[in-house]
Amino acid sequence: MLEATGSYSVLVTYMLTQAKVTISVINPKQSHHFAKIHLSITKTDPSDAILLSEYGKSIQPPVYQMSNDSLLLLRQKRTLLRQYQKQRVALLNLSESFQPLPLKDLTVQQSLQQMIAHFQAAIAQLKAEINQICQADFAEQYKRLRSIKGISYAVATALIETTNRCAEAWLSRLYIR
Secondary structure (H helix, E strand, O other), X not given: OEEOOOHHHHHHHHHHHHOOOOOOEEOHHHHHHHHHHOOOOOOOHHHHHHHXXXXXXXXXXXXXXXXXXXXXXXXXXXXXXXXHHHHHHHHHHHHHHHOOOOOOOHHHHHHHHHHHHHHHHHHHHHHHHHHHHHXXXXXXXXHHHHHOOOXXXXXXXXXXXXXXXXXXXXXXXXOOO
């Protein structure tokens, strides 16, 4: 039993599932609330280990099934894409904030434009890679999602990422032209 705490727990989970070790992964809030119910105020690694063991015995959470490799790669690329998009917007905002200034530094303007262009190129590259993964490894789901009016590339890839193919079950029941 372990808590889902980010990249490190994903690595441990991946390694354990590759080694065919049966594990359960829980949200840290679950163990936190469990500790509150049991009036646990000590927060140390040994006490947390005992608490997780007690949680596992009493709640018996389901066995964790690791996402496939394509989905892990898709999640990384989408996370990086979101970060690059935020950074691009921040640079555009900064560039815009310099516009009313009476005196503009040309090197600053050029540097900003270079960085904005760099992020635009990186964003385009990531979108192409995400699209490639979706078309190669989630082809039917991606095709069906994109056939729905109003479902953009971004929404389709987000649904594939977050639903982990669960959408295929309900999409197969829909009649989509």
